[in-house]
Amino acid sequence: MIEKRTPIKVTEAVNRVMAYAREHTYEIVSIEESDGRVLAEDIFANQPIPPFDKSPYDGFAFKAADTNQASQDYAVSFEVVEHIPAGTMSSRTLQHGEAARIMTGAPLPRGADCVAMFEVCQSYEDNEKELMSIKRTIQAGDNVNHKGSETLEGTHLIEKGTYIHPGVKAVLATFGYATVHVSKKPVIGLFTTGTELLDVKDDLVPGKIRNSNGHMIASQIKRAGGEVKMLGTLADDFETSYNAIQETLHEVDMVITTGGVSVGDYDLMPDIYDKLEAEQLFNKVAMRPGSVTTVAVKGDQLLFGLSGNPSACYVGFELFVRPVIQKAMFSKQPYPPKSKAYLTTDFPKPNPFTRFVRSRVFFKDGQLWIEPAGPDKSAVVTSLIETNAFMMLPGGTRGFKKGDRVEVIFLETVYGQKEPWTT
Amino acid sequence: MIEKRTPIKVTEAVNRVMAYAREHTYEIVSIEESDGRVLAEDIFANQPIPPFDKSPYDGFAFKAADTNQASQDYAVSFEVVEHIPAGTMSSRTLQHGEAARIMTGAPLPRGADCVAMFEVCQSYEDNEKELMSIKRTIQAGDNVNHKGSETLEGTHLIEKGTYIHPGVKAVLATFGYATVHVSKKPVIGLFTTGTELLDVKDDLVPGKIRNSNGHMIASQIKRAGGEVKMLGTLADDFETSYNAIQETLHEVDMVITTGGVSVGDYDLMPDIYDKLEAEQLFNKVAMRPGSVTTVAVKGDQLLFGLSGNPSACYVGFELFVRPVIQKAMFSKQPYPPKSKAYLTTDFPKPNPFTRFVRSRVFFKDGQLWIEPAGPDKSAVVTSLIETNAFMMLPGGTRGFKKGDRVEVIFLETVYGQKEPWTT
CATH class of the missing domain: 3.90.105.10 (Molybdopterin biosynthesis moea protein, domain 2)
Structure with a gap:
């Protein structure tokens, strides 16, 4: 009755899933x-x-050559023959000795090849003429954003x-x-399984708990960029569950179930996959939590059998489902990004399998630090409040010390990485 | 005509704005x-x-004391008197020598004080009785998730x-x-100003450009958590602009305008603030870009006069508007988070004022690196494509070298920091 399953490495499991990831369509x-x-x-x-030669400042446009003689001791004067606000094309061509008062973003008038900012010009009037003088030389091209220069x-x-x-x-x-x-957002059908699950609006009754995995995974789907089709909770009954899953396959791009993948008497998913004639890509992964995560494929549709344990479910989604959603959406960086951080505290647990510890990463003094987010027990849902990353501890390691550098997988990010990480 | 403005430090400007930030309401x-x-x-x-004592595994529940004599050489036997799936309360009280087959998540039956996993038990039948034996001692409390233990x-x-x-x-x-x-998301009224601005769906006409600031700021408002009320583009006409802004004040929580805050002939915002009898908190900040950023307050409503230059506009929003939106939404960490990163390249420009360089931060070999995202000219909109951070270079510094450690302000994050940073 206790089925023997052969664990495969996390990387191998990710690769098997990603072999079926497809780019979807657009809208x-x-x-x-x-x-x-x-x-x-x-x-x-x-x-x-810019689409035209344009002034980056408020100032005057003119022919730069007209300032050749200008100096601190010799002001060159211009007649200000027009005002050019932004959005307006000048209709005239500037001649020598003429300047246009020009505003930021306005197009240079024909005949002008430079702009001098207000701050270096002196405006004045003489005989009802508007004039401007300048005491420095300006080079052709100065203060002009040329067409196509950006x-x-x-x-x-x-x-x-x-x-x-x-x-x-x-x-x-x-x-x-x-x-x-x-x-187009891929549509993910989401079933939670388990006779013990109450709806969020139900009062607690003895022996039952409210369904938190459904809301959690729905939120993870949205965070990953997908669209959720909430399909409710399946009681632990084979025919009902089989029919519900079978019927939904033509309505969604992929299916997630939570629970039912372990070896308990009511863990129905393996048999459901068999009856669907879906090929199981794996049913055991060398990781904690979430070792029972099972993924199957029916035609070109992936069926993700996530663990019913909250943290195992959470981890399984981020490792296996998120990259598929990202790939469906044309992302070139579908994998959750990885880096390194200093551990804030001892983590003495040995790690027979690769361990993904729900954690909080943060910056302090310009360094990235990571701390476990509450008790690392897979049933502890409150650890997820502070979780914005996983600490990834390789299988075969014997515990870590405060200050050790460990690998971190970021969760609250819109960026990914191109290559899968290996573990 | 060239108004003298006195620049204040960025931190001081942020503080003056945040003095008017208020927590809003809920929905x-x-x-x-x-x-x-x-x-x-x-x-x-x-x-x-958990709401009840519960089994974290698939296995058998019984009285631990019954295994006191168990050893590798001596198997203790139990009669399996019931099966308890998850979600079901047992109605009986276990007696000595009795065990219940129990599934993960199921409530412990009365009389039981431990669980042994399937893996350490041997199931068998004898005389049509269902039996189980175990060859090790189990302690009371083993494999039980006690009520309230999480x-x-x-x-x-x-x-x-x-x-x-x-x-x-x-x-x-x-x-x-x-x-x-x-x-409740604060509602931010958004005007773009400038006769030169075309709508996104308009064909280009000579001398005009499409309005990119409006869409950019609308997106920044949404990223910061606020709700946008797009109020369109105001031509550079005083009465029209004044009336439009004045009328919108009773419909929104705060107002953003882009453009019109410099010293050009058509920069109307300072006069509009005066006519509104709004108090200007500042009209010059010791920063690049965005030094002309002006913020005014009318009653308890903030009016943000952002620069019309794309990058200045972008920077002004993140520094001054985002924290106000975050505070309105009860965030305890309203300020954009800051850390340090290594510069990927020389940045030789001197920094008379504090400079905010549109940049891309990324992790490499477990270190945070930052590189400028394209040309650092305030009119260059394409630099924003790669921007996910600002490099913040203090005023009075003379350029930086590749490998220098510089300050970085993160933009694409749902987390903030509690205290404002100073510069």
């Missing part, structure tokens, strides 16, 4: 709605930036798969992207 | 809609966790002002929060 949204989405198109400059037309600016944040939106707006191609 | 949303919001209530454990009833678990992420949602669900009090 078109308005620029206003594009925040936090992922670009499904490469963005090229469809015009030069970006040439045709430049490849932003890569498909890029997360859309305020800076990306500024560029999209500059180039007239009123609508944007973004990756 | 009630369903737990499903609470992702990414900020808690407007403290969360206490309204029940112990969290005692009444424990203060999560602080008001906490960002709601998957771990927080797991805890909210555990304690039956079907609805959650979250901070």
Whole structure:
């Protein structure tokens, strides 16, 4: 009755899953709605930036050569023949001895090749004429933002798969992207399993607990960029569970179940995968928590059987589901990013398998530190409050000391890394 | 005509603004809609966790004392008198010599004080009786998650002002929060100003550019947690602009304008603040870019006059507006978090004022590195594509070398810091 399962390494498990990860399709949204989405198109400059020679300051435009004789002792005078606010094209061509009063962002008038800022010019009137004088030489090109000097037309600016944040939106707006191609969010069907689970709005009854995994995973799906289809809780009954999962397959891109993957009498998922004729990619991973995490594939659809234990469920999602969602959305960096941090405290537990400790990373004195977020027991849900990272301790290690440098996997980030990490 | 303005230090400017920052009100949303919001209530454990003595494994529950004589050479036998799946309360009290087959998460039956995992027990049948034997001693309390051992009833678990992420949602669900009090998003009225601005969907016409600041700031407002009320572009006309701003004050919590705060002929904001009888908190900050950033207050409403230059506008928002939005939402860490990173390249520019360089931070070999994100000219919008941080270079410094350690302000983070940084 106690089925023997052969654990595989975490990296191998990730690779087996990612072999089935596919880029999904796109949809078109308005620029206003594009925040936090992922670009499904490469963005090229469809015009030069700036689109015309333009003044970066408030000042006067004229021919630089007219200042050749200017010096502290000799002011050169110009007649100010027009005012050019931003947004206005001058209709005349400046001649020698003429200047245009020009505002920041305004286009240089024809005939002008430089700008002098107000601060170096003296404005005055004489005989009802508006005049300006300057006591220094100015070079052609000074204080001019030349057409195309920032970006040439045709430049490849932003890569498909890029997360859309305020800076990306500024560029999209500059180039007239009123609508944007973004990756369509993959739809993930989510079942929680277990007769013991109450709904969040139910009063507690003896022997039962409220379903926290459903809300947690739904939130993790959204954080990873996916769309959740909440399919409710399945009681520990084979036929009902099988039918529900089988029916949902044509409505969603992938399926997550929580619970039912261990070796208990009511752990139905392995048999359900068999009856679905889904191939199990693995059913045991050399990790803590979450060693019973099982992933199967039916056709091209992934079925993630996450553990019912809150932290195992949480870890299993971030390691195996998040990269698949990211890949579906065209991300070029689908894997959770890894770095190193100093451990704030002793962590004496030995690690027969690779251990993912729910942790909090933070900066102190310019260094990254990591501390376990509460008791490291897989059933302890409150440890997740402070969790923004995993401490990843390699299998075969015997405990760590305060000040040791350990590996950290970041969770609260919109950035990923290109290559999977190995452990 | 060239008004003299007295620059104040960035820290002083931030403090003057934050003196008017107020906590706003709350609203009630369903737990499903609470992702990414900020808690407007403290969360206490309204029940112990676990709510009952429970088995963390699949195994057998019995009286530990019954194994006192067990050893490798002497198996103690139990009659398995019932099966307890998760979610089911046993109705009987176990007697000496009796065991209950118990599943992970199921409540311990009365009379039992320990659990032995399947792996250490031998199941068998004899004379149609279900039996189990064990060859080791088990202590009372072994493999039992005692009621309240994770969290005692009444424990203060999560602080008001906490960002709601998957771990927080797991805890909210555990304690039956079907609805959650979250901070109401402050509504920020956003005007862009400038006759030169075209809408994103307009074709380019000579001398004009598309409005990128509006979309950028709208996105920054959303990233900071606020709600945008897009009020369109104001042409450089005093009466129209004054009336539009004056009318919007009763509809929004604060107002942002971009442009119109410099000393050009069409820079109307200072006069508009005067006519509104709004007090200017400052109109010059010792920083680059964004030195002309002006903030005024009318009654208890802040009016942010950001520069029209894209990067100055971007920087001004993050330094002055973001903390006000965060404070409004009850955040206890309203300021953008700061740390240190190694510079990837020489940055030879001298810094007469504190300089905020749009930059990209990243981890390499466990260290934080920072590199400027493209040309550091305030009109260059494409530098924002890679920007996820500012490099903050103190005023009075003369340029930095590759490998120098510099200060970094993080932008793409849901976490902040409690105290403002000084510069």
